Amino acid sequence: xSCGSKVVVKAGxxxxxxxxxxxxxxxxxKINRPSLGEDVAPKHLEEIRANPLFAATNDESFAxxxxxxYVQNFPPHTELITEGEPADFLHIVSTGCVELFSNxxxxxxxxxxxxxxxxxxxxxxxxxxxxxxxxxTLNKSRVIMVPSQDIRTVFERDSxxxxxxxFELASCYRASVxxxxxxxxxxxxxxxxxxxxxxxxxxxTNDQVVLELEKRKIASFLGMTPENLSRAxxxxxxxxxxxxxxxxxxxxxxxLTAFAKPxxxxxx
Amino acid sequence: xSCGSKVVVKAGxxxxxxxxxxxxxxxxxKINRPSLGEDVAPKHLEEIRANPLFAATNDESFAxxxxxxYVQNFPPHTELITEGEPADFLHIVSTGCVELFSNxxxxxxxxxxxxxxxxxxxxxxxxxxxxxxxxxTLNKSRVIMVPSQDIRTVFERDSxxxxxxxFELASCYRASVxxxxxxxxxxxxxxxxxxxxxxxxxxxTNDQVVLELEKRKIASFLGMTPENLSRAxxxxxxxxxxxxxxxxxxxxxxxLTAFAKPxxxxxx
DNA sequence: CAATATTCTTGATGCAGATCAAGAAACGAT
DNA sequence: ATCGTTTCTTGATCTGCATCAAGAATATTG
Numbered sequence: 001x002s003c004g005s006k007v008v009v010k011a012g013x014x015x016x017x018x019x020x021x022x023x024x025x026x027x028x029x030k031i032n033r034p035s036l037g038e039d040v041a042p043k044h045l046e047e048i049r050a051n052p053l054f055a056a057t058n059d060e061s062f063a064x065x066x067x068x069x070y071v072q073n074f075p076p077h078t079e080l081i082t083e084g085e086p087a088d089f090l091h092i093v094s095t096g097c098v099e100l101f102s103n104x105x106x107x108x109x110x111x112x113x114x115x116x117x118x119x120x121x122x123x124x125x126x127x128x129x130x131x132x133x134x135x136x137t138l139n140k141s142r143v144i145m146v147p148s149q150d151i152r153t154v155f156e157r158d159s160x161x162x163x164x165x166x167f168e169l170a171s172c173y174r175a176s177v178x179x180x181x182x183x184x185x186x187x188x189x190x191x192x193x194x195x196x197x198x199x200x201x202x203x204x205t206n207d208q209v210v211l212e213l214e215k216r217k218i219a220s221f222l223g224m225t226p227e228n229l230s231r232a233x234x235x236x237x238x239x240x241x242x243x244x245x246x247x248x249x250x251x252x253x254x255x256l257t258a259f260a261k262p263x264x265x266x267x268x
Numbered sequence: 269x270s271c272g273s274k275v276v277v278k279a280g281x282x283x284x285x286x287x288x289x290x291x292x293x294x295x296x297x298k299i300n301r302p303s304l305g306e307d308v309a310p311k312h313l314e315e316i317r318a319n320p321l322f323a324a325t326n327d328e329s330f331a332x333x334x335x336x337x338y339v340q341n342f343p344p345h346t347e348l349i350t351e352g353e354p355a356d357f358l359h360i361v362s363t364g365c366v367e368l369f370s371n372x373x374x375x376x377x378x379x380x381x382x383x384x385x386x387x388x389x390x391x392x393x394x395x396x397x398x399x400x401x402x403x404x405t406l407n408k409s410r411v412i413m414v415p416s417q418d419i420r421t422v423f424e425r426d427s428x429x430x431x432x433x434x435f436e437l438a439s440c441y442r443a444s445v446x447x448x449x450x451x452x453x454x455x456x457x458x459x460x461x462x463x464x465x466x467x468x469x470x471x472x473t474n475d476q477v478v479l480e481l482e483k484r485k486i487a488s489f490l491g492m493t494p495e496n497l498s499r500a501x502x503x504x505x506x507x508x509x510x511x512x513x514x515x516x517x518x519x520x521x522x523x524l525t526a527f528a529k530p531x532x533x534x535x536x
Numbered sequence: 537c538a539a540t541a542t543t544c545t546t547g548a549t550g551c552a553g554a555t556c557a558a559g560a561a562a563c564g565a566t
Numbered sequence: 567a568t569c570g571t572t573t574c575t576t577g578a579t580c581t582g583c584a585t586c587a588a589g590a591a592t593a594t595t596g
Contacts, residue, residue: 015364078312083533097442104453104531111448123438123445132445132533155427155434160580162430166423169437176444177391177400180379184491185372188553215574226552230575245562263372265351265400456583483544496583498545513544513592537596544591549595554581566567 044071047094048144051117053168056160064154068147080135080143087124087131089145093117093131096141099217100133110220112175113138113213122169125151131137138213181266188224192232193260194267195222196241196248207253312339315362316412319385321436324428332422336415340409348403348411352517355392355399357413361385364409367485368401378488380443381481390437393419406481451535456492460500461528462535463490464509464516475521479514 045066048054054062071094074080080091083102091098091112100111100120111133114120124131125148137143155162182191195218199209211218220231233243239259240252250256313334314323322330339362343350348359351370357364361382368379368388379401382388392399393416405411423430450459461498463486467477487497501511507527508520518524 080396102449102453102533104449104534105529107453109449109452111445118279123441125441126434126438129442130533132442132449156431157427159424159427159430162427162434163424166430166434166437169434169441170394173391173437173441173444174395174397174400176441176448177379180444180448180451181372181377181400183448184377185370185375225554226574227555227576231553234576261373265370265398266372493584494544495546495585499583502545539594539596541594542592544589546587546589548585548587550585552581554579555578556579559574559576561572563572564570564578565596566590 030150041250044144047071047091051092051094051144053092053117053119053164054161056164057154057158058160061154061158061161063152065146068150070145071142072145073142074137076137076139076141078137081121083132083133083134084130087121087127087129087148089147090122090125090151091120092144092146093120093134094142094144096143097138097212098135098143099138100135101220102133108220109223112179113221119168119172122165122172125262126155126165126169128152135178138217178266178268183223185266188222188228189232189235190260191222191224191243193236193239193256194228194238194262196250197257197260197262199248200250200253200268207250209248209250213249272444295473312412315339316360318436319360319362321360321385321387321432322429324432325422325426326428329422329426329429333414333418336418338413339410340413341406341410344405344497346405348405349389349399350387351402351485352398355397355416357392357415358419359388359403360412360414361388362410362412362469364411365480366409366411367406367407367455368403369488370401376488377491378485380447381485381489387436387440390440392431394423394433394437396420406485446534446536451491453534456496457500457503458528459490459492460497461504461507461509462530463522464504464518465525465528465530466535467516468518468521475518477516477518479516497500 026073030124048066048071049062054065057065067069070089074096082097085217093116095116098114098118098120102109102111120135121131121133123129126199130147151165155165182194186194196209201210203209213221215229216226219226223231233248236243236256240250240255242249242251271368316334316337316339317330322333325333338357340391342364348366361384363384366382366386366388368382370377386401387403389399391397396416419433423433430456450462454462468474471477481489482493483497487494490497492500501509501516504511504524508518508523510517510519
């Protein structure tokens with residue numbers, strides 16, 4: 001608790017001046033400023049247009065969506081939204097990495113990590129209900145925020161956009177189901193083994209993967225303690241895995257796969 | 269393994285002749301038979317029309333949806349779909365109760381239980397991907413099946429239907445997130461305590477609730493073994509709960525609530 | 537109703553994983 | 567670079583939950 005902010009939720013080198021919802025109007029960049037009548041198409045517009053969610057959207061719908069939208073850069077480890085708050089904006093990760101997490105009593109768990117072009121939290125926006133998860137940046141990140149009301153408006157009159165939305169939502173749902181299956185059907189060691197294989201697939205490497213996240217985050221995501229994660233890595237030596245800092249060396253993919261038994265319907 | 273079926277996945281009094289996908293054409297009731305030119309609006313049509321999912325749908329869209337739809341009655345404990353299969357039909361529970369469950373290696377877990385008007389599995393239908401979960405009836409149940417292709421077709425041209433779909437999907441997603449939070453943030457005893465409080469709310473009772481499901485199903489749903497569920501019930505005596513068969517007597521709601529600490533963002 | 541499964545319960549035991557504690561390594565700030 | 571902080575690791579211990587086993591209660595079948 002060494003920093004001077006008045007609202008510090010957690011001690012840590014990463015917590016900066018702002019620990020609660022980061023919403024200083026002076027740091028917001030409004031994309032489209034009709035009152036000024038110019039600057040209506042800065043480079044941010046192209047950036048948003050490039051997002052798959054808007055790929056099939058026609059120009060009129062797109063204009064409606066970005067009319068009230070914001071783009072903002074956030075420093076690392078900034079809490080963007082807090083669970084329970086009303087869903088005023090749909091958020092889209094433009095660059096960087098965002099963690100979704102959740103609390104109950106004094107406990108906290110990482111739900112997922114979002115990279116470029118990922119949306120959060122669409123379901124709350126659609127249903128006009130409070131967020132179920134909190135979000136914080138892990139790296140320096142750029143986030144697009146589109147007013148929920150505009151999403152709902154365009155959804156009704158643009159069936160292509162509706163299709164994109166429902167497709168994205170279905171993907172999120174399926175990811176959540178897979179996550180539940182992962183936790184309920186596997187031991188923590190099995191989850192770690194499959195996590196490493198997933199990294200290997202994502203990073204398209206053969207015998208070496210990099211843990212891009214802090215180990216304590218990985219532990220929380222996998223539903224275990226940091227201590228146990230250390231021990232789990234040690235146990236995986238028996239299945240052809242060695243760890244050196246952030247690097248994981250896969251010495252025997254066959255053995256690891258035989259142990260992990262990855263499944264398309266959980267890891268696919 | 270006492271019954272004579274050739275495809276028995278599990279011994280049990282509830283497993284009948286058919287243990288695999290139950291799809292005997294002779295027992296299907298096609299709703300709308302255009303080739304005959306009559307019987308196009310039996311009582312089943314009204315039944316489907318009454319489902320909230322179709323409430324806002326116009327008549328033309330509705331006609332398209334039911335053109336290829338089926339209604340079928342299933343005996344208890346019949347496996348309706350198996351995870352990994354292609355999502356040919358959207359399923360809707362008309363009456364009865366359906367369990368969604370999932371397997372990995374030799375393990376199985378209950379994901380959720382569906383009552384009247386619930387849909388499954390919408391996301392697979394939308395994305396045209398394989399089911400992530402299997403489904404079986406728990407009671408005698410009537411199930412409506414709408415071809416996935418028709419869902420996708422009508423979705424595109426009827427924005428009211430699209431809205432219903434996306435709303436339903438968002439609800440499913442949020443339920444799944446809540447379930448993940450429940451499992452990752454709570455101990456099994458806390459999950460059971462909150463489960464009892466949920467039943468109390470659903471059944472609108474004060475000091476007594478009925479466990480409508482087999483205890484082994486409840487145990488699997490809550491992520492614990494049947495043995496442990498028994499012991500957990502015993503432990504809850506300390507928090508004002510007593511069990512007699514299928515009946516749970518809540519002797520001290522305040523104590524139970526104080527222990528369970530129900531949260532809107534998990535149990536709401 | 538009796539016979540037979542199956543589920544539920546209870547006890548004994550074992551293991552996975554949490555907690556507590558302390559040292560090592562890595563990181564950030566000055 | 568140095569200091570202070572945080573994370574990571576390793577060991578010791580403890581707890582929650584699973585497993586194994588067997589009897590009691592309950593449901594199903596003939």
